[in-house]
Amino acid sequence: MFKLFKTFVFFMVIESFLVCQPLQFNNVGDLQSEDRMESILLECLLGGKYCNTGSKTREYIVPSSLASGLYAWYPLDGNMNDLSGNARHGFFPGGVWPATLGPTYALSRSHLPSGAASFNGTDQLFANNFTVLCHEDFAIALWIFPNYVVHNEILGFQASPGQNPAILFFLGATGQLALQSFFYDGSNANSTYGTSSMALSANLWTHVAYVHNGTTRQGNIWVNGVSVGATSDVGGLSCSTSQWWSGTPLTIGYSYYGNVSRFFAGRMDDIWFFKGRQLDANDISTLMNLP
Incomplete structure (x- = not known):
């Protein structure tokens, strides 16, 4: 029960930090995959970062x-x-x-x-x-x-x-x-x-x-x-x-x-x-x- 409660709270926190979402496009010009977006979101939260809406992640890849x-x-x-x-x-x-x-x-x-x-x-x-x-x-x-x-x-x-x-x-x-x-x-x-x-x-x-x-x-x-x-x-x-x-x-x-x-x-x-x-x-x- 405690694990379920922690899981619920964790995802509620994620939902409340939607400002951490990256832009729709990555630096290759492709749409971010759902897995990639979730990874960046988790990295943002677990790293204790505050990401303003519209912040970007640089990958430095030439299309x-x-x-x-x-x-x-x-x-x-x-x-x-x-x-x-x-x-x-x-x-x-x-x-x-x-x-x-x-x-x-x-x-x-x-x-x-x-x-x-x-x-x-x-x-x-x-x-x-x-x-x-x-x-x-x-x-x-x-x-x-x-x-x-x-x-x-x-x-x-x-x-x-x-x-x-x-x-x-x-x-x-x-x-x-x-x-x-x-x-x-x-x-x-x-x-x-x-x-x-x-x-x-x-x-x-x-x-x-x-x-x-x-x-x-x-x-x-x-x-x-x-x-x-x-x-x-x-x-x-x-x-x-x-x-x-x-x-x-x-x-x-x-x-x-x-x-x-x-x-x-x-x-x-x-x-x-x-x-x-x-x-x-x-x-x-x-x-x-x-x-």
Whole structure:
């Protein structure tokens, strides 16, 4: 009788701690099995943990559909490590770039403590060596939580401060998400440019992506899984006659453009870089549904 009573109380406690339930999807993009959900729930309870609704369990597994062409993946769970398996970890560029201690870490979109990188808009950045040209397929995808949406830089390439970057991904003067790239033929400079059809909102997690087609030399801007804008060449030159400037490294949380240094203010989570492949709607949906 005592055992039955203990069993009853145990399951009543489990029912009262429904806040410990994980998200429906695991990091492979599959639905959590009932056994797996129960295991996580028991682990949460027996470990004396308090799990807020929406907390997530990290398994750090790259879905098979995203393995091809994956250059780097930064979960930003307390560090700048690349978990793609390629060991392209984030670093501080040093030299002519601003001195930085890198981002701090804060609550992620899934309420994971120290599960997202936080940038103060003043002196926080990191870098990697993801370098692409306009005739190559590539894609960039990440979550952002901008503190403001006017002139807030997400990432940029540049040879050094004082020189135009090859690629900028940023929130512009009207709060729209924009992609801009520069090319040069020795005497003239022009750009590829495009914006989202709507402005983004401040203090809200938003999934953003840019997918570039190396054959057409143009790309599409995605917001929350929807293609909302395309790039086109601006000026007399085109990517077919002049390659983009391929400045390196790519700086995340900072860019230098128009003689102005700008930093990102807000949080970023799960940055994915792909080279030699494009992402389609299903791929972006998979990224958005990962915990």
